[in-house]
Amino acid sequence: MGGWRQPLVMVDSIVDYKYGDNGFIKVIKHVTFNEPYLQGHFPDDPIMPGVIIAEIFGQASEYLSFLTDICDIWEQKTGAALRNLRDIESQARGEEMLEIIKARRLKVRGVLAAQNLKFKDIAWPGDTIEVMSKLAFSDSQGFKHYAVSAHVGKRIISQGTVINFREDK
Numbered sequence: 001m002g003g004w005r006q007p008l009v010m011v012d013s014i015v016d017y018k019y020g021d022n023g024f025i026k027v028i029k030h031v032t033f034n035e036p037y038l039q040g041h042f043p044d045d046p047i048m049p050g051v052i053i054a055e056i057f058g059q060a061s062e063y064l065s066f067l068t069d070i071c072d073i074w075e076q077k078t079g080a081a082l083r084n085l086r087d088i089e090s091q092a093r094g095e096e097m098l099e100i101i102k103a104r105r106l107k108v109r110g111v112l113a114a115q116n117l118k119f120k121d122i123a124w125p126g127d128t129i130e131v132m133s134k135l136a137f138s139d140s141q142g143f144k145h146y147a148v149s150a151h152v153g154k155r156i157i158s159q160g161t162v163i164n165f166r167e168d169k
Contacts (some may be wrong), residue, residue: 027060029125030128053129053150056131061144064135065144069104070104077100085130106169110164117148117161120156120157134146146164
């Protein structure tokens, strides 16, 4: 769904999504032993680079905005509300939904513009990182500010704010 290609796909799966004012997205990234960026990042002590965690935050946040766009467009076209991941999945294989997704993907561009993150712990090969992103606010210049956090199990490894810039092409 996103515009990323290997080796920069940092979201393995979207596990939860909620539409609306208190909306959020939860994604998973499995840190495998053969990730290309681990080979050169502290070779004797391979840990997940913080910049890669920031990229997970950026991609998760862009998925949040993209799915929200899809829900908005669907409701405008059909009059039916999609409020969560299950609702979206129920329509995902239909021709009308596929056209909405394709058209929106071609029209919007989002980039990670800034970050203010605190790193509290480490992710190692074999860990599963769970990332949560919530839209804090949008400004009039197209910047979307997201509150983000990353956990490995119950350990919080990073949290803070990322700012994505989004525009229609």
